[in-house]
Amino acid sequence: MTTMRDVAARAGVAQPTVSLVLNGRTAGTYISEATRQRILDAAKATGYQPNQIARAMVMGRTKVIGVLGGISAEFVTRMLRGVVMVAQSKGYLVKILLAHGGDSQEESIQRAVQQRLAGVVSMHSDEAFLVKAQAELTKRGIPLVVVDHTQLNLGARQAPLFRVLSDDEQGMADAVAHLVQLGHVRIALITGGYPGSAWAAREKGYRKAMRKARLSVPAAAVKKVVGVTDTAECREALASLLRNPRRPTAIVCATDHIAMLVLQAAWDSGLRVPDDLSVVGFADLDMARYAHPPLTTVAQPFERMGEVVAARLLDAIDGKQTIATRSEVLPTRLIVRRSTAMALADGRTRLRRKERKERVVP
Amino acid sequence: MTTMRDVAARAGVAQPTVSLVLNGRTAGTYISEATRQRILDAAKATGYQPNQIARAMVMGRTKVIGVLGGISAEFVTRMLRGVVMVAQSKGYLVKILLAHGGDSQEESIQRAVQQRLAGVVSMHSDEAFLVKAQAELTKRGIPLVVVDHTQLNLGARQAPLFRVLSDDEQGMADAVAHLVQLGHVRIALITGGYPGSAWAAREKGYRKAMRKARLSVPAAAVKKVVGVTDTAECREALASLLRNPRRPTAIVCATDHIAMLVLQAAWDSGLRVPDDLSVVGFADLDMARYAHPPLTTVAQPFERMGEVVAARLLDAIDGKQTIATRSEVLPTRLIVRRSTAMALADGRTRLRRKERKERVVP
DNA sequence: GTGAAAGCGCTAACAC
């Protein structure tokens, strides 16, 4: 592998001169155009590629940021994509620090330190871990920012970190408002059941919008299913909702996954969507577009969240800006597809499939 | 940031001694247990974290591999996950080298060289690019391997690279065999339409299985839709298939995306799946499980593909094994869900929903 | 058993 010394020898100059020319730091020093050209030619001729490792060592910092967290779920990879795009456009590379359970979380932090990363984006939601990571990393001068797909309890226990979120509360309120506008009155919520965490904002938005529409929320209208992917439980939650003589005419779901299961369950119960039941999801994953019928859902701006968090991190790295803001909340968008329709007066809904195209309600 | 020198000073030894102890290279040299302990204690007390950059520089190589390619599509991220898991378990980190079109592909190669990566996994399917990358990287002693989700033309023009593929030909043949076993005779294929590339293996598998079952493949039975995500075109392809008086009773699709569109189109045409029409997808993406009805599909082992390609790459890096094998083909699995059913003699199909659970046909 | 010296490829001060 050719080094600067090789280039220098070939161009008949000293090695530091090569460094100056190749990095374009010819501002202060005067280097003759002829020498410059000779060096550039020599570099090209030898196929010189700068050794970023050596550069990083002498500079004391790398142009690499780390991303903590899994990379399986669709929303994570979409956020990751945003992060990588922005990072790369500013000359930074992205290293993946996968934490698959156990003490490998600790290891991830250590890796970040050992690699002398310029900064770290966490996609974790484990608040306890974040606190520890924060302590360890800031001690080493490595900024940490968080991008979160599940708007956690924004209460007291939250670590004082800059984080990017989607406005789940407003998003869910928009979904309910959409249904209210379609004439629905009995609107149920199916959400996740982990105690006291991820789904709080979405439920809050639901309740807020229901209150605003002066609609009542009987206890039976809010179902918490523990395992989101647990079909049996979800189906049971739906069944118990539909068993009610005054069953809901519309259901908002805290995730697209739940909504998909609701669609299947509705079908199995002989209910047609949206004729007999309107369904709204949350996230706008791939599958929502391909659902039957295509799912009306609240789109979270995952890519954008990744972009924003990366941009803030890079600002912090460049010292341009201290990470002062506690969080940045990005708006969601309601995507109206075909799983929602007008409620009829008798509690049934009217199909208006033909006239309805996919559209976005800002 | 504390260095080895700091630790050495604290322990009252020379810095290289610290290096030996902390890296466990105490085999050849004799270092007293007391000194060893003093050094370990000092390291712990100072919170010493080795600087991997410095180490990489002096060793001339990093323990980092790069991954070339996009990270948006689900199968890519699933392959990526496999790569990262294996890499990390062997002490390697993964850097993402996103190439979003144009000359940024070139830049990706340069980045790999400049970062002195230990090896590179490509998830690209651009054969011309791969040839160039191969040349550039091997010149620098950086091994390159390929993991491919679309079994490309395995013909002459292919670069001599180690690559991991899924056995799409056999997978598609399995899908057809499954339909044949259910009594279907008129089985159509809907595939992608890029001339002469990605879909070849799947079509080949289809034709092979049809031939084996002594079924005819009229020209109209194979539809190529250019844009896979182009609903209008896909719907048209289906419509023209179904317009035929002797319409197919089953359709195999080259991707799950196509299959999802077929499900929607079938519904819009008043056909019930699987009662009137059996549908099989390809890939087993998330959405397949949540389709209506849940989609029978050929599962490609994406995670596994990533694991295998990473393992081979690491072997090559360690010099354990030269990259001799031209390719490794991993088996697919037919996942039977509810979008396929028995064909009835009159060209209609019988619903056997209740008795059929999700199952895997090996 | 341990210390001293050299050098990886580069940048940042200087001196010439």
Added chain:
DNA sequence: GTGTTAGCGCTTTCAC
């Protein structure tokens, strides 16, 4: 206008 010197934090080699 250009060359020289020093040093980043570590590993390796060799002398004590």
